[in-house]
Amino acid sequence: MTRSKFYFHWLVQQRSQGFTLAEVLASILVISLFTLAAMQAIVIAAFFQADARKFAEASNWIQDDLENIKIVAYDLCQTKFAQRKLAAPAQGNDTTLTLALIQAGESDYDQAMPPEYRAGGACPVTSPTDGFRVGDRVLIGSDSGTRRIVSISGNTITLDSPVGGYRGAGTRVYARCRIQANETDGIDGGFGAYLQTLIPPMNSSNNSRPIVNDTFTMTRTPTTRAEAPFQTLELAYAVRNSNNRVVAQLSTEVVPNAFFRCP
Numbered sequence: 484m485t486r487s488k489f490y491f492h493w494l495v496q497q498r499s500q501g502f503t504l505a506e507v508l509a510s511i512l513v514i515s516l517f518t519l520a521a522m523q524a525i526v527i528a529a530f531f532q533a534d535a536r537k538f539a540e541a542s543n544w545i546q547d548d549l550e551n552i553k554i555v556a557y558d559l560c561q562t563k564f565a566q567r568k569l570a571a572p573a574q575g576n577d578t579t580l581t582l583a584l585i586q587a588g589e590s591d592y593d594q595a596m597p598p599e600y601r602a603g604g605a606c607p608v609t610s611p612t613d614g615f616r617v618g619d620r621v622l623i624g625s626d627s628g629t630r631r632i633v634s635i636s637g638n639t640i641t642l643d644s645p646v647g648g649y650r651g652a653g654t655r656v657y658a659r660c661r662i663q664a665n666e667t668d669g670i671d672g673g674f675g676a677y678l679q680t681l682i683p684p685m686n687s688s689n690n691s692r693p694i695v696n697d698t699f700t701m702t703r704t705p706t707t708r709a710e711a712p713f714q715t716l717e718l719a720y721a722v723r724n725s726n727n728r729v730v731a732q733l734s735t736e737v738v739p740n741a742f743f744r745c746p
Contacts (some may be wrong), residue, residue: 533695538692541722541731549718549735552682556739558717565614565658566595573623573650579641580623582611591655611638615658618676622657624650655720666709669704674739675707675716697724714738 512578554620556560570583600608608614611636615621620629623646630642640656682705683689691700 485713494650506510519659535701536690537697537724541699541701542733544692544699545720545721545731546735548701548720549733549737550738552678553720556683557676560569565619566591566617567611567656568622569650569652569654569656570611571653573654575648576645578645579639579642580656581639582610583638584611585655612640619658619733624654674714675737678716678737679705679707699724699730719729 509537538725566585567582568585570581573580582691585592587596589595597604598607599605600614615632615635617632618634619632621632621640622629625645630646632640633643634641684705685701690700690702693699699722701720701722706717706719708715708717716737716739718735720731720735720738721729722731723729
């Protein structure tokens with residue numbers, strides 16, 4: 484009992500004298516470690532926040548460009564199936580045809596002149612040759628074969644071969660589809676290749692911008708599928724920082740709205 488009492492008094496005396504140097508140093512070390520860990524966490528959080536902002540702005544940049552291309556694809560006034568009629572008879576050896584618009588009241592008016600092609604529509608047709616392009620394959624009446632347009636002037640189209648027989652005024656002329664990849668004149672491919680010619684290229688004036696105290700560069704690689712019917716345009720985007728590290732990337736496909744107007 485006496486020993487326990489003396490030990491208690493000794494412990495009280497020790498505590499009344501304050502902390503030892505070792506205890507103080509240990510406390511400082513522990514506090515320093517916690518402070519260092521907290522500061523490190525703040526630095527890491529700031530780093531990730533900056534990276535997240537870079538990724539977000541780079542992704543928005545890609546989306547902005549993609550939306551502009553989608554607008555071009557949606558407003559593409561060419562269709563896969565343009566339909567007109569002969570304004571004057573054509574002889575068997577004729578290669579130049581004069582076209583006319585199909586008028587309201589004719590049985591195939593709604594097919595040949597959908598709402599977007601009429602006055603006030605998104606793609607108003609004012610000339611009989613609107614909707615045709617050099618390189619298009621055309622079908623005349625009930626022909627089993629097609630001929631390719633080599634030139635367009637006013638209301639006339641010139642074909643690569645004669646019509647092969649008499650065709651009366653009013654005979655329907657159909658643009659079947661864009662040229663295929665094995666042809667050399669005009670634009671190879673279908674609507675995908677055609678859309679590719681309409682989108683603005685990436686160059687030094689529009690492919691770089693500052694993001695979070697750094698200069699970023701965007702590349703866009705368009706590719707038309709090798710398989711028929713060549714209607715899809717594939718786009719591969721990449722945004723890189725000044726150290727050429729990829730910050731954001733996207734691979735997607737765009738199909739022109741006109742493709743879906745197949746009969």
